Amino acid sequence: MAYRILIVDDEPALQSMVGEILAQAGYATAAALSCRQALEQFRTFAPDAVLLDVMLPDGDGFTLLGQLRQARDLPVLFLSARDEDEARLHGLGLGADDYITKPFLPQELLLRLRAVLRRVYREEPQTSRLGETEIDWGKGRVRRGGGEIPLTAKEFALLKKLWEARGNIVTIDALCAALWEGPLVGYENTLMVHIRRLREKIEPDPSHPRYLLTVRGLGYRLQREARP
Amino acid sequence: MKLRSLLKAALLVAGSALLIAAVSLLGIIFFLYHNSGGGQDWSAPVSAISETLTPTGAGYAFTGEALLEEDRWAMLLDREGRVVWSFRKPEELPGQYTVADVAAFTRWYLEDYPVQCWVREDGLLVVGSPKGSIWKHDIAMDTETLLQTPFWFLGIFLLALGGVLGLAWLAVRRWFRQDQRVRDAARSGWINGVSHDIRTPLALVMGYAAQLETASDLPPQRQRQAAAIRAQSQVIRDLVNDLNLTMRLDCEMQPLRRETIQPEAFLRQTAADFLNGGLAEGFDLELDLPQTPLPALEADPFLLRRALNNLLTNCVRHNSPGCPLCLGARAEGGQLVLWVAGGAGKIPPPPASPAPALEPDGSAAHGTGLRLVAQIAAAHGGRARFYSGEPFRCELRLPASKT
Numbered sequence: 001m002a003y004r005i006l007i008v009d010d011e012p013a014l015q016s017m018v019g020e021i022l023a024q025a026g027y028a029t030a031a032a033l034s035c036r037q038a039l040e041q042f043r044t045f046a047p048d049a050v051l052l053d054v055m056l057p058d059g060d061g062f063t064l065l066g067q068l069r070q071a072r073d074l075p076v077l078f079l080s081a082r083d084e085d086e087a088r089l090h091g092l093g094l095g096a097d098d099y100i101t102k103p104f105l106p107q108e109l110l111l112r113l114r115a116v117l118r119r120v121y122r123e124e125p126q127t128s129r130l131g132e133t134e135i136d137w138g139k140g141r142v143r144r145g146g147g148e149i150p151l152t153a154k155e156f157a158l159l160k161k162l163w164e165a166r167g168n169i170v171t172i173d174a175l176c177a178a179l180w181e182g183p184l185v186g187y188e189n190t191l192m193v194h195i196r197r198l199r200e201k202i203e204p205d206p207s208h209p210r211y212l213l214t215v216r217g218l219g220y221r222l223q224r225e226a227r228p
Numbered sequence: 229m230k231l232r233s234l235l236k237a238a239l240l241v242a243g244s245a246l247l248i249a250a251v252s253l254l255g256i257i258f259f260l261y262h263n264s265g266g267g268q269d270w271s272a273p274v275s276a277i278s279e280t281l282t283p284t285g286a287g288y289a290f291t292g293e294a295l296l297e298e299d300r301w302a303m304l305l306d307r308e309g310r311v312v313w314s315f316r317k318p319e320e321l322p323g324q325y326t327v328a329d330v331a332a333f334t335r336w337y338l339e340d341y342p343v344q345c346w347v348r349e350d351g352l353l354v355v356g357s358p359k360g361s362i363w364k365h366d367i368a369m370d371t372e373t374l375l376q377t378p379f380w381f382l383g384i385f386l387l388a389l390g391g392v393l394g395l396a397w398l399a400v401r402r403w404f405r406q407d408q409r410v411r412d413a414a415r416s417g418w419i420n421g422v423s424h425d426i427r428t429p430l431a432l433v434m435g436y437a438a439q440l441e442t443a444s445d446l447p448p449q450r451q452r453q454a455a456a457i458r459a460q461s462q463v464i465r466d467l468v469n470d471l472n473l474t475m476r477l478d479c480e481m482q483p484l485r486r487e488t489i490q491p492e493a494f495l496r497q498t499a500a501d502f503l504n505g506g507l508a509e510g511f512d513l514e515l516d517l518p519q520t521p522l523p524a525l526e527a528d529p530f531l532l533r534r535a536l537n538n539l540l541t542n543c544v545r546h547n548s549p550g551c552p553l554c555l556g557a558r559a560e561g562g563q564l565v566l567w568v569a570g571g572a573g574k575i576p577p578p579p580a581s582p583a584p585a586l587e588p589d590g591s592a593a594h595g596t597g598l599r600l601v602a603q604i605a606a607a608h609g610g611r612a613r614f615y616s617g618e619p620f621r622c623e624l625r626l627p628a629s630k631t
Contacts, residue, residue: 013432081427104435105429
C-alpha cells in the first residue's frame with residue numbers, strides 16, 4: 001500500500017515539484033496552500049504523513065502541527081526556508097519528526113521521509129538479503145548455503161545498526177553506543193571481535209570481506225552491493 | 229568608522245562634563261566671594277558705623293543713622309562692660325555685661341540677637357540686627373587642615389569629574405550598543421529575508437536539476453549539464469547558509485550551544501558524515517589522531533562541524549579527485565588544535581612555528597566559507613590559522629576544557 005502524503009506549502013511551484021518527486025517514488029499525494037486547506041485535506045485525504053511549511057498565508061506551520069496532532073498522531077516533517085536554529089529547535093521541540101531546510105535534494109527528502117515512515121509505522125521486513133546471505137530479523141538468524149546460523153544479541157544489534165545505515169559509514173563510536181549504550185572507551189577491541197565474528201557469519205570469505213567493510217580510522221560500512 | 233564616532237561622542241560628553249564642572253566651580257567661588265566679604269551682608273560694615281560715633285566729652289555724637297537700617301541697633305560698652313551709649317537698643321537687653329557675656333555674644337548671639345562687634349579705644353561697639361535675620365557660625369580649623377583644603381577640594385572635584393565622565397562613558401557606550409543592535413537587527417532581517425526568498429526558487433532549481441540528472445530518457449550530455457546545475461545550486465545553497473551564519477556571528481546573534489565534546493569521536497563522526505554526504509568522492513580522507521587521549525572540548529558541535537565541513541569542502545573544491553585530505557587533532561599547551569589539510573602532494577607534519585600563517589582573524593581568508601571558520605573559532609575563544617602554500621592547511625586552536 002502506498003503511503004499518503006499531504007504537502008502543505010504556499011508556493012505552488014515547489015508543491016508541484018515535491019508532489020512529482022513523491023509520486024515518482026510511489027507515494028500518493030495531496031496538496032494544500034494554506035492552513036485552512038490543510039485542515040480540509042487532512043479530513044478528506046486522511047494522510048499517513050504531512051510535509052509542512054512553516055510560513056503559510058493564514059497562519060504558521062507550528063500552530064498547524066498542534067491542530068493536526070490534536071486530531072490524530074501522525075508523522076509530520078517540516079519543509080521550511082527558515083534555517084535559524086530557533087525555528088528548527090522550535091519545530092522539533094513541538095514534536096515534529098524531522099525538519100528539512102530548503103533547498104534540498106530530492107534524494108535527501110525521500111530518504112528522510114522514508115526513515116520517518118519506517119520508524120513510525122514499524123515498516124520492517126521480516127527478512128533481508130545481503131548477497132547470498134538472508135537475514136531473518138524476526139528470528140535473529142542468518143541463512144547461507146542451506147544452513148541457519150544464529151546471531152548473538154550483540155551481533156544482531158551490530159548488524160541491525162549497520163543495516164539501517166547501509167551504504168554509509170557508521171563510526172566505531174556510534175556502534176559502541178548502540179551496543180553498550182556508552183562511549184567508546186575500552187570497547188574498541190571488543191567491537192573488533194564482534195565484527196570479526198559477524199563477518200564469519202555473513203561473508204562468503206571473512207578474510208576478504210565484500211559486504212562489511214572497514215573504513216580505516218573511522219568505522220565500518222555495510223555495502224548495498226558486494227564489493228567486486 | 230564606529231571607533232571614530234565613539235571617540236567623537238566620548239569627547240563631546242567629556243567636554244560637556246568639563247564645562248559643567250568648571251561653571252559650577254566658578255559659580256561657587258563667585259558666590260562665596262560675593263557673599264562673605266567681611267560682613268557685607270550686614271548691609272554696612274561695622275567699622276564704618278564705628279567711625280560715625282564720636283565722643284563729645286559729655287557723651288557721644290552719632291551720625292551713622294543712615295548706615296543702620298530701621299530695625300538695627302547699636303550700643304557701646306566701656307572697658308568694664310557698662311553700656312555707655314546706645315541707639316535703638318532693645319529694652320530687654322541689660323545695661324551691664326560681664327566678660328563671659330561678651331565672650332559669648334561675640335561668637336554667637338546676644339539674647340538671640342545676631343550682633344557684630346568692633347573694638348575701639350574707648351570700648352566695644354556692638355551692632356545688632358533683628359532676631360532671626362542673620363545666621364552666624366563660628367568656624368575654627370587647624371592651619372594644617374586649612375592648607376590642605378585646596379588639595380582636598382581639587383581631589384573631590386577630580387573624583388566627581390571622574391565619576392561624571394565614567395557615567396557619561398557608560399551612557400555613550402550603551403547608547404552606541406543599542407544603536408548598533410538596531411542596525412544589526414535591520415541588517416540581519418534584510419539578509420534573513422533575502423536568504424528566505426532565495427531558498428524556495430533554489431529548491432526548485434536544485435530539485436528539478438537533480439531529477440533531470442537521473443532521468444533515463446535524457447542523453448548523457450544533458451544529464452551532465454543538469455548535474456552541473458545541481459552542483460552549482462548546492463554551492464549557492466552553501467553560500468546562502470554561510471552568509472546567514474557569518475552575519476549572525478558578526479552581530480553576536482548566534483547563541484553558542486556548548487556541549488562537552490570528545491574530539492576523537494567528534495572528528496570521526498564529522499569525517500564519516502562528510503564522506504557519507506558523497507562530497508568527497510574520489511578523495512582519500514584520512515584521520516590523524518594521536519595515540520594518547522585528547523582533552524575534551526566545550527563547544528557548539530553544530531558550529532564546529534560547520535567549520536570543519538567548510539574547510540573540507542574548500543579542499544575538495546580546489547583540488548582534483550585523488551588528492552589526499554586529512555583531518556586531525558592534537559593537544560598543545562592547554563589548547564586543542566583541530567586541523568584540516570589537503571591538496572597536491574603529501575600532507576606534511578604540523579608546522580613547528582606559526583610563521584607562515586596568513587592571518588589569525590580570517591580577514592584575509594577569501595570567501596565567506598573561510599571567514600566563517602575564523603568567526604566560529606573566535607566565537608569559541610580560539611583562533612583560526614590559515615597556512616599558505618600547497619597543500620592547503622588550516623588549524624583551529626581552541627581552548628581545551630579544564631575538567
